[in-house]
Amino acid sequence: MTFQDLNLSTQLLNALDDLEFKIPTPIQEQAFSPVMSGKDVVGIAQTGTGKTYAYMLPILRMLKYSIQQNPRVLVLVPTRELVVQVVDEIEKLSTYINVRVSGVYGGTNINTQKQVVSQGLDIVVATPGRLYDLAVSRALQLKSIQKLVIDEVDVMMDLGFRHQLMNIFDILPRQRQNIMFSATMTEEVERIISEIFVNPQKVSIAKSGTPLENIKQYGYRVANFYTKVNLLEHLLDNEEEFQKTLLFVANKRMADRLFDRFERTFPDQCAVIHSNKTQNYRLRSIEQFESGEHRILIATDVMARGLDIDDISHVINVDTPEYPENYMHRIGRTGRAQKKGVSLVLTTEKEKDALDAIEDLMEMNVELLGFPVSVEISEELTPEEQPKVKEIYNPHKRPNDDEAGAAFHEKKEKNRKVNQGGKYRREIAKKYKKPKTRGDKTFNLKHKKRKKK
Numbered sequence: 001m002t003f004q005d006l007n008l009s010t011q012l013l014n015a016l017d018d019l020e021f022k023i024p025t026p027i028q029e030q031a032f033s034p035v036m037s038g039k040d041v042v043g044i045a046q047t048g049t050g051k052t053y054a055y056m057l058p059i060l061r062m063l064k065y066s067i068q069q070n071p072r073v074l075v076l077v078p079t080r081e082l083v084v085q086v087v088d089e090i091e092k093l094s095t096y097i098n099v100r101v102s103g104v105y106g107g108t109n110i111n112t113q114k115q116v117v118s119q120g121l122d123i124v125v126a127t128p129g130r131l132y133d134l135a136v137s138r139a140l141q142l143k144s145i146q147k148l149v150i151d152e153v154d155v156m157m158d159l160g161f162r163h164q165l166m167n168i169f170d171i172l173p174r175q176r177q178n179i180m181f182s183a184t185m186t187e188e189v190e191r192i193i194s195e196i197f198v199n200p201q202k203v204s205i206a207k208s209g210t211p212l213e214n215i216k217q218y219g220y221r222v223a224n225f226y227t228k229v230n231l232l233e234h235l236l237d238n239e240e241e242f243q244k245t246l247l248f249v250a251n252k253r254m255a256d257r258l259f260d261r262f263e264r265t266f267p268d269q270c271a272v273i274h275s276n277k278t279q280n281y282r283l284r285s286i287e288q289f290e291s292g293e294h295r296i297l298i299a300t301d302v303m304a305r306g307l308d309i310d311d312i313s314h315v316i317n318v319d320t321p322e323y324p325e326n327y328m329h330r331i332g333r334t335g336r337a338q339k340k341g342v343s344l345v346l347t348t349e350k351e352k353d354a355l356d357a358i359e360d361l362m363e364m365n366v367e368l369l370g371f372p373v374s375v376e377i378s379e380e381l382t383p384e385e386q387p388k389v390k391e392i393y394n395p396h397k398r399p400n401d402d403e404a405g406a407a408f409h410e411k412k413e414k415n416r417k418v419n420q421g422g423k424y425r426r427e428i429a430k431k432y433k434k435p436k437t438r439g440d441k442t443f444n445l446k447h448k449k450r451k452k453k
Contacts, residue, residue, distance in 0.1 A: 101125070219344065245313060289309065
């Protein structure tokens with residue numbers, strides 16, 4: 001089947017020709033009719049199989065020209081970078097269609113986004129937090145939403161967006177079409193579907209957690225973090241093989257630690273991205289990596305979902321992710337659009353259980369490679385890896401140093417004041433031989449006049 005066989009308009013076909021897309025992927029082909037039908041749809045397909053076009057092509061096919069101010073299509077995504085990417089993809093598809101689309105996300109000036117929204121939109125792509133802020137301030141009216149698309153809903157649950165999502169669902173019109181696409185299905189996502197969706201039609205191209213066949217997966221058993229760094233320097237030294245490498249780490253501290261080391265080892269070849277970086281810095285890092293200016297990008301899981309960067313040769317999991325679904329999304333950054341890719345996962349003894357959980361989800365084993373003899377096994381440990389020393393029971397030590405204890409000395413006599421009420425004021429007046437208030441002064445003047453008479 002080609003795109004010509006789908007019920008697409010001439011304008012959409014022309015846009016696809018410009019993009020040189022001829023044959024739809026399985027998810028694009030099978031999701032087209034269910035989305036066009038207006039029913040609620042839940043799509044499961046591996047990362048990198050074109051899920052964005054799977055829901056946008058039928059939506060754009062049905063979206064009629066309108067001059068109304070309020071948007072009719074809402075696309076919710078978990079990260080700012082994904083907002084930018086989805087807006088870009090929609091603009092490519094709507095080259096020959098008069099469609100107003102914009103993205104709203106946190107980390108930028110909300111007043112600028114209010115001005116854009118006030119000019120009128122057909123499609124709004126948003127992160128939950130910023131969308132709710134705009135809706136509460138009434139800068140963005142959601143009463144005309146006909147279609148709601150939730151992309152990568154599982155990561156929204158991981159990031160704690162459930163409360164905001166439920167608030168958004170409450171202010172959306174009840175009569176709407178709900179569409180959701182993801183590569184993995186968690187219990188939390190199943191709960192959202194049961195609460196929000198009405199008899200959804202499921203389009204499943206692959207079982208949840210099935211990796212793409214064109215991604216080769218390998219692993220190394222490593223002693224600790226700094227041994228991982230030594231191994232990475234050994235591997236990345238081969239610039240011909242590791243042409244465009246994306247490294248995932250567990251947290252921001254680890255990302256900065258690794259970036260500082262690689263700045264010395266691979267000067268001007270490395271970039272870093274995590275949630276503490278400004279939006280402009282994050283977008284610039286992605287652009288430099290995508291263009292080839294930098295061949296190494298270090299990222300936290302903020303980059304693991306949905307982002308489509310061409311020709312990533314390797315994805316390296318510097319840590320073994322605790323949640324197996326995160327591993328699936330990470331390795332999905334390579335091997336996209338039917339190209340071949342390689343993923344590596346570095347596992348310490350403490351992370352072995354996490355690797356077992358990943359293999360259980362995929363129903364396959366990750367091939368372990370022999371540790372290179374030339375790589376030094378480091379003795380240095382990160383603060384997180386250092387063993388915590390437990391003190392033997394000390395009855396004389398308070399259980400909590402921050403807890404306030406008894407005063408270490410008695411108060412001085414002059415500080416032991418007791419509230420004496422009105423009598424105290426009279427004693428002060430008697431002591432200093434002068435009135436303390438205006439009332440006393442008036443009383444004293446009258447008393448002196450009486451004496452004179």
